[in-house]
Amino acid sequence: MSVGDSNLNTVENHANWNPVLELAAQEVFETMLGTHLDVASEPPSEDALDVTAMVGLAGLLCGVVTVRCSSRAGGRMASKMLCIDAEKAMAEMWDAMGEICNMVAGNFKNKISALGDGCMLSVPTVITGGDYSCRSLGNSTTLQVNFLFEEERIVVAIEIPG
Amino acid sequence: MDKVQVLIVDDSSVMRKIVERSLRQAGIEIEKVFEAGNGAEALVVLRDAKVDIILCDINMPVMDGLEFVKQLPGVENAKGVPVVMITTEGSEGHVVRALSAGAKGYLRKPFTADQVKEHILPVLAAKS
Numbered sequence: 001m002s003v004g005d006s007n008l009n010t011v012e013n014h015a016n017w018n019p020v021l022e023l024a025a026q027e028v029f030e031t032m033l034g035t036h037l038d039v040a041s042e043p044p045s046e047d048a049l050d051v052t053a054m055v056g057l058a059g060l061l062c063g064v065v066t067v068r069c070s071s072r073a074g075g076r077m078a079s080k081m082l083c084i085d086a087e088k089a090m091a092e093m094w095d096a097m098g099e100i101c102n103m104v105a106g107n108f109k110n111k112i113s114a115l116g117d118g119c120m121l122s123v124p125t126v127i128t129g130g131d132y133s134c135r136s137l138g139n140s141t142t143l144q145v146n147f148l149f150e151e152e153r154i155v156v157a158i159e160i161p162g
Numbered sequence: 163m164d165k166v167q168v169l170i171v172d173d174s175s176v177m178r179k180i181v182e183r184s185l186r187q188a189g190i191e192i193e194k195v196f197e198a199g200n201g202a203e204a205l206v207v208l209r210d211a212k213v214d215i216i217l218c219d220i221n222m223p224v225m226d227g228l229e230f231v232k233q234l235p236g237v238e239n240a241k242g243v244p245v246v247m248i249t250t251e252g253s254e255g256h257v258v259r260a261l262s263a264g265a266k267g268y269l270r271k272p273f274t275a276d277q278v279k280e281h282i283l284p285v286l287a288a289k290s
Contacts, residue, residue: 031272032180039232082179095176102174103223103271106250109268117255123223 001133013133014160017112022145023110025067025156028100029149033080037154040146042125044153053101057121063140063160065105067097071128098124098138104156144151163286165193166214168285171204171230172248173222175272181217181248183280188279190286201230205273208239216240217220218265220249231263250272 029037049068055062078096079089102124109119144157170178178197196211198204202225220227234240246267247260257268269281
């Protein structure tokens, strides 16, 4: 799937990007973790999401891509990526989450053909905790896809102006 | 093909491990893996290490992959050593810039072991 549109900053156009975001995340999990992500109909409880990986977009499209989940789910992702047991993988959870978010952001960006060479990614940031909220832009739209990763809840989102 | 020495440059230690595992899965026999977290660290590694191939990310702090590749002609231990970029940056412009800077190959993340084989084996074969 590839989406091309010269007008990247219309809310109407952003609304069509949800399937692109969904596919971008699913491809990353299938290729790097060997796991299919099922779409969940309901968003998870905010309390269940204590890890957030973020990658910034700058240039033709500005915004932030986030991957949010529980630390237990993050550990399982690291375990799957590295083919090591979940307990050992916890030490790699931050790095793994950052890299997953980086690949989702890159894969998403590569599917929006109109972005071409005009959108750059930041290095990833990962934050953890039980009581925080992220607000990157004052007036923004958030596109969000809720997934089930082996019964764990994952939220992949992009926050963009408009 | 003889056993190879590899330099993997990526700011993610998880990704460095995945790249190494993918090389082994691709049937590449590895004698030694050198690792660096960015281009500047990789230049330090190359002061002492002689490697057969360099696998390098683009987006990294301190010194990115493109700048690193541009600096390689001045590094004695890097002469004739092929570089393959492994990165999330998949636009045509990035590929062109990487190849213009001197990279011999370009692999987009996410990648499969088969894609690693497809992109890296020919580069190693051409070197040997």
